[in-house]
Amino acid sequence: MPTPSPAVVQRAHGLEIVEAGVTYSGGVVALAGVSLSLAQGSFHAILGPSGCGKSTLLKTIARIVPLSSGSIARPGDGSFAYVPQGNSCFPWLRAEENVAYGMRLRGVSRGERTRRASQLLADLGLEAFARTYPAQLSEGMRQRVTIARAFALEAPLLLMDEPLSALDFQTKIAVQNELLRLWSRSGCTVVYVTHDIDEALALADNVSVLSARPGHVLETVSIPFVRPRSYAALREQPEYGPLFRKLYTLLGEQ
Amino acid sequence: MKGLLRGSGAPLLLGLLLPAFLLGLWQIAAEQRWIDTLFYPAPWDVAQRTWEQARSGDLLADAWVTNRRLLIGFAIGAIPGGLIGLAAGISRPLRRLLYPLATALYVVPRIAMLPLVLVAFGITDGARIFMVGFSVFFVVFFAALSAAEQVSPMHLETARAFGAGRLRLITTVLVPASAPAVFSGLRIAMGFALIVIVGTEFLASNDGLGARIWQSYQIFDFPSMYAGIVAVTMVGVALNLVLLAIERMALPWVRET
Numbered sequence: 005m006p007t008p009s010p011a012v013v014q015r016a017h018g019l020e021i022v023e024a025g026v027t028y029s030g031g032v033v034a035l036a037g038v039s040l041s042l043a044q045g046s047f048h049a050i051l052g053p054s055g056c057g058k059s060t061l062l063k064t065i066a067r068i069v070p071l072s073s074g075s076i077a078r079p080g081d082g083s084f085a086y087v088p089q090g091n092s093c094f095p096w097l098r099a100e101e102n103v104a105y106g107m108r109l110r111g112v113s114r115g116e117r118t119r120r121a122s123q124l125l126a127d128l129g130l131e132a133f134a135r136t137y138p139a140q141l142s143e144g145m146r147q148r149v150t151i152a153r154a155f156a157l158e159a160p161l162l163l164m165d166e167p168l169s170a171l172d173f174q175t176k177i178a179v180q181n182e183l184l185r186l187w188s189r190s191g192c193t194v195v196y197v198t199h200d201i202d203e204a205l206a207l208a209d210n211v212s213v214l215s216a217r218p219g220h221v222l223e224t225v226s227i228p229f230v231r232p233r234s235y236a237a238l239r240e241q242p243e244y245g246p247l248f249r250k251l252y253t254l255l256g257e258q
Numbered sequence: 259m260k261g262l263l264r265g266s267g268a269p270l271l272l273g274l275l276l277p278a279f280l281l282g283l284w285q286i287a288a289e290q291r292w293i294d295t296l297f298y299p300a301p302w303d304v305a306q307r308t309w310e311q312a313r314s315g316d317l318l319a320d321a322w323v324t325n326r327r328l329l330i331g332f333a334i335g336a337i338p339g340g341l342i343g344l345a346a347g348i349s350r351p352l353r354r355l356l357y358p359l360a361t362a363l364y365v366v367p368r369i370a371m372l373p374l375v376l377v378a379f380g381i382t383d384g385a386r387i388f389m390v391g392f393s394v395f396f397v398v399f400f401a402a403l404s405a406a407e408q409v410s411p412m413h414l415e416t417a418r419a420f421g422a423g424r425l426r427l428i429t430t431v432l433v434p435a436s437a438p439a440v441f442s443g444l445r446i447a448m449g450f451a452l453i454v455i456v457g458t459e460f461l462a463s464n465d466g467l468g469a470r471i472w473q474s475y476q477i478f479d480f481p482s483m484y485a486g487i488v489a490v491t492m493v494g495v496a497l498n499l500v501l502l503a504i505e506r507m508a509l510p511w512v513r514e515t
Binding site: 089 | 431
C-alpha cells in the first residue's frame with residue numbers, strides 16, 4: 005500500500021497526475037512530465053498516436069509500470085479496475101468466474117460475488133452465457149465480460165485501454181452505450197485510452213491529446229455535447245467540425 | 259445421437275477400416291502360407307494365444323508388474339518434473355541454474371543410462387522404476403518450463419492490476435495457463451515411459467511384459483511374443499485414455515473449445 009499523499013485526502017479529484025515520467029531500463033523515455041487533473045466521476049479520454057505511451061500511462065496508473073518521477077494520486081481508497089488492450093478474458097474461467105475474478109482477489113464474499121456478477125452479466129445481455137468459457141463467446145461478448153469484471157470491483161477509478169478497438173462498428177456502439185450506462189450508474193472516474201477521435205468525442209467529458217514519445221499532454225479539450233450522444237447526431241452539432249479538426253491537428257503535429 | 263454419429267462415430271469407423279484391412283490381409287497371407295507362420299503367425303492365432311494366456315493369469319500378472327513400474331515411475335518423474343519445470347519457467351535465476359544441465363541430460367538416450375542405473379540400484383525394481391522416472395522427468399520438466407515461460411504477459415498484467423500477489427499470480431494464472439501444455443508433455447512422457455520400461459525389462463528383468471516378449475523370442479514362441487506385444491499396446495492405450503480422462507476433467511475449458 006502506498007503512503008497516503010495529501011492529494012488523496014482531497015476528495016474532489018478523480019485522479020491527480022503531476023509531472024509523471026517513465027524511463028524504461030535501457031534509457032527509453034516513454035513518458036515525460038505528464039500532468040492531468042480529472043474531476044471525480046468524469047469520463048476522460050486519452051488520445052494519441054500509436055507508440056506515444058498511452059498504454060504506458062495507463063499501466064503506470066494501474067501500478068503495472070513503476071513511475072520514474074512525479075506522482076499519481078488515485079481517488080477514494082486508491083483502488084482501481086483495469087481493462088487491458090486485447091482479449092484479456094482468462095480462457096480457463098467461465099464468464100461469471102471471469103467477472104468475479106477481481107472480487108475474489110479482494111476478498112468479496114461468495115454470495116456478493118455471485119450477486120454482482122449475475123447483475124452485471126444481465127446488464128450486458130450475457131445472462132445466458134454465465135457458464136460459458138471465453139473461447140465460445142464472440143469478441144464483443146468477451147469485451148463485455150472484461151468490462152463487467154472491471155465494474156464488479158465498484159472501484160472509484162476505472163482504467164480502460166482501447167477496450168473496443170477490435171470490435172466492428174455496430175458492436176462497438178452497442179458496447180459503448182452499455183459502458184456509459186454502467187459508468188453513469190457507478191459514478192466512478194474513467195480514464196479511457198483510444199486512438200479514435202470519434203470514439204473520444206462520443207464518450208468523453210474531456211479529451212487529452214498525448215504527444216509522440218516521450219509522451220506528454222499537448223492539450224486537454226473539454227467536450228461540450230450533452231448526453232446521451234449518438235454518432236449520427238454528433239455530426240450535426242455545430243461544434244463537431246471544429247472539435248474534430250482541432251483534435252485531428254493535434255494528433256497530426258506528431 | 260445423429261450429431262454424435264456424424265461428429266465422432268463415422269470418423270472412428272473410417273479410422274478402423276485400414277487396420278481391419280491390414281489384419282485381414284495378414285490373416286489371408288498366413289493361411290495361404292505366403293509368409294512363414296513360425297515367425298509371423300496369423301492374427302487369429304495371436305488373438306487366441308493372447309486370450310489363453312490372459313485367462314491363465316500369467317499374462318495379466320506380467321501386465322500388472324509392468325503397469326505398476328510405469329505408474330510409480332511416471333509419478334516419481336512427472337510430479338517433480340512438472341513442479342520444478344513450472345518453478346524454472348517462473349524464476350529466471352532457477353532457469354539459468356537448471357537449464358544447461360537439464361538440456362545435457364535430456365539429450366542422453368534414456369536406455370544408455372541403464373548400465374549405470376543397474377550399478378547404482380542393482381537389478382531391482384528400484385532400478386526399473388528409476389529408469390521410467392528419469393525419462394519422464396525431463397520431458398515434463400521442459401514442457402512445464404516452456405509453458406510457464408509462454409504465459410501471456412497480458413493475463414499476468416491483468417491479474418497484477420487486480421491486486422494479485424506472487425502466490426495468486428501462480429495459482430490463478432500461471433498454473434491454469436500452463437496446464438494444457440503440461441498435459442501434452444505428460445502424454446509424450448507416457449510414450450517415452452513405455453519405450454523405456456519395455457527396453458529395461460528386455461535387458462534387466464525376469465518378469466513384466468518386456469521380459470515376457472524377450473523370453474518368448476528367445477525360445478521361438480512367437481505367438482506368445484505377439485501376445486506380449488498386444489498386451490503392452492493395451493497397457494499403453496489404457497494409460498493414455500486415463501491421462502486423457504484426467505485432462506478432460508481437470509481442463510474443461512480446453513475440451514469445449
